[in-house]
Amino acid sequence: MSILDLVSFIAGLILLVAGAESLVRGASRIAAIAGISPLVIGLTVVAFGTSSPETAVSVFSSLNGQADLSLGNVVGSNIFNVLLILGVSAMIAPLGVSPQLIKFDVPVMIGSSLLLMAFVQDGNISRMEGVVLLYGILAYTMILVYKSKKEPLAIKEEYAKEFGYRNGRTPWTWVKNGLFVVGGLVILVFGSRLLVDGATVAARALGVSELVIGLTIIAAGTSLPELATSVIASIRGERDIAVGNIVGSNIFNILAVLGLSSVAVSGGVPVSGAVLGVDIPVMTAIAAVCLPVFYTGREISRWEGLLFLGYYAAYTAYLVLSSTGHAGLPGFVFAMNSVALPLTAVLIIISLIPHFRRRA
Numbered sequence: 006m007s008i009l010d011l012v013s014f015i016a017g018l019i020l021l022v023a024g025a026e027s028l029v030r031g032a033s034r035i036a037a038i039a040g041i042s043p044l045v046i047g048l049t050v051v052a053f054g055t056s057s058p059e060t061a062v063s064v065f066s067s068l069n070g071q072a073d074l075s076l077g078n079v080v081g082s083n084i085f086n087v088l089l090i091l092g093v094s095a096m097i098a099p100l101g102v103s104p105q106l107i108k109f110d111v112p113v114m115i116g117s118s119l120l121l122m123a124f125v126q127d128g129n130i131s132r133m134e135g136v137v138l139l140y141g142i143l144a145y146t147m148i149l150v151y152k153s154k155k156e157p158l159a160i161k162e163e164y165a166k167e168f169g170y171r172n173g174r175t176p177w178t179w180v181k182n183g184l185f186v187v188g189g190l191v192i193l194v195f196g197s198r199l200l201v202d203g204a205t206v207a208a209r210a211l212g213v214s215e216l217v218i219g220l221t222i223i224a225a226g227t228s229l230p231e232l233a234t235s236v237i238a239s240i241r242g243e244r245d246i247a248v249g250n251i252v253g254s255n256i257f258n259i260l261a262v263l264g265l266s267s268v269a270v271s272g273g274v275p276v277s278g279a280v281l282g283v284d285i286p287v288m289t290a291i292a293a294v295c296l297p298v299f300y301t302g303r304e305i306s307r308w309e310g311l312l313f314l315g316y317y318a319a320y321t322a323y324l325v326l327s328s329t330g331h332a333g334l335p336g337f338v339f340a341m342n343s344v345a346l347p348l349t350a351v352l353i354i355i356s357l358i359p360h361f362r363r364r365a
Contacts, residue, residue, distance in 0.1 A: 010210075014203025018226045020196025021058040024189045025230040028054050031185025038178060049146055052253025053261065055234055056082075057189070058227035060262045061197035066219075067266040072275045074201060075266050076130075077219025078227060080284045083118075083255045084220075085228045087291050088317035093232075094239035094247045095310025102248050102299040105152065110252045111296050113145055117259040118289040125281055130274040135267025142260035200226065216279060217328045221321065248305065255292070279327075287320060294353070301356045312349065319345065 032054055059082050066075035094100055120141070124134045200223065208218045231254050235247035267273045276285075298309050305313075319341060326334040 010203055010206040013199045014207060017196045017198070017200030017203055018229070020192050021061065021200060021227060022229045022233075024061075024192030024196055025055055025057045026189070027185045027192065028057050028189030031182040031189060034182045035179070035186065038182075049149060049253065052250050053257045055230035055250060056254045056257045056262065057193055058197070058230065059258055060265065061193040062201060062223060062227055063262050063266045064269050065194075065197045066201055067269050067274055069201065071201065071205065071215060073214060073216035073277060073280075074204060074219040074223065075274055076263070076276060076280055077216045077284070078223045079258045079262050079266075080280060080288050081220035081224025082228045083258055083288050084284075084291060084320060085224050085317070086231055086251045086255055087295060088313045088320070089225075090228065090232050090235050091248065091251055091305060092310045092313030092317060094235045095305040095313070096307055097236065097239045098242065099307060100239060100248050100305040100310075102303045102305065104303070106248060106252055107296070107299050107303065109148075109152070110249070110256070111292075111299060114252050114256050115289075115292045115296065117141065117256055118285075118292040121259050121263065122285055122289055125276040125285060128276050128278075128281065129272070130263060130267045130276065132268055132271065132273050135264045135273065138260045138264030139268065142257065142264065145256060145260065213328045216277060217324055220284060220324060248299070252295075283323075291316075297353050297357055301353075312352075316349075 059078055063075040063078050066072070066078065091100065120138075121130075124130050124138075204218045204223050205215065207222070208215045211218075231250060234250045238247040238250070263274065298305060301309075323334075323337065323341075325331075326337055
């Protein structure tokens with residue numbers, strides 16, 4: 006891997022972050038000026054906007070015939086979003102979780118993950134399945150718009166404070182924010198091309214698969230906007246923006262990003278055995294675990310954040326051991342299945358008992 010390839014890869018990451026920031030700010034302010042609810046903006050425009058790097062990279066990879074990068078980017082990003090970003094954010098300060106997230110958005114995230122698992126069983130996400138996913142994101146957004154009419158004033162003020170939705174409706178404001186949107190999209194296109202090209206070279210140079218690169222380096226790089234948004238929200242003490250941004254982004258990644266990637270090519274997106282057997286089940290399990298974790302006290306505590314970080318480290322270790330064919334892989338898998346996972350299940354059940362008793 007030459008210096009030029011490394012520079013291209015890093016430049017692609019920088020352009021993706023810059024493009025996403027421009028797109029999020031422009032689109033969110035246009036939505037606010039148009040009178041769209043702040044909660045809807047937070048869970049859709051902002052969450053979807055921070056997922057725009059994943060969209061650009063996955064769609065470009067699909068068109069370029071690199072299915073492992075396309076799918077690995079989405080699955081890896083969803084795992085990274087929950088385990089690392091929410092883990093880091095909760096370690097900074099316990100994260101409050103709104104009742105709507107628990108009752109509606111998290112179940113949608115779990116349902117989307119299960120739907121994806123059903124679609125990939127034949128080893129491919131077809132164009133028709135991609136259309137179903139796109140209809141899913143459309144329905145989700147419409148329901149959010151309807152539900153936003155009932156959102157509490159405190160939630161509205163929180164999102165307004167975080168994202169600054171207080172602009173006037175002047176012609177210049179429309180033009181300025183429109184330029185932010187267009188400029189962000191253009192930057193994303195160039196950044197995704199540089200990043201995908203650089204990742205392909207890196208995979209060959211390191212002797213690992215494009216899937217592993219997509220699940221780790223690309224996933225982490227395209228999730229930088231979510232990381233910045235959630236960590237900053239956690240530092241500022243904003244109630245559940247950090248969590249809402251992640252949940253909304255994960256829903257968008259499955260329904261919109263994979264939907265677009267599947268529709269973009271005639272044969273859909275092929276699914277490798279490794280993703281089918283390990284990574285998508287891991288992503289789905291993590292989505293399912295969010296429900297009891299979020300339910301306990303309606304927050305993600307520091308110890309739960311530490312647990313998330315530990316599992317991300319374990320998942321990354323598994324990818325490294327698996328890709329290199331390390332002799333320690335069977336022992337690592339046995340320890341996770343026999344000790345870590347059962348112990349975690351017991352801890353979650355114990356933490357739920359007091360909440361069920363109070364409701365009884």
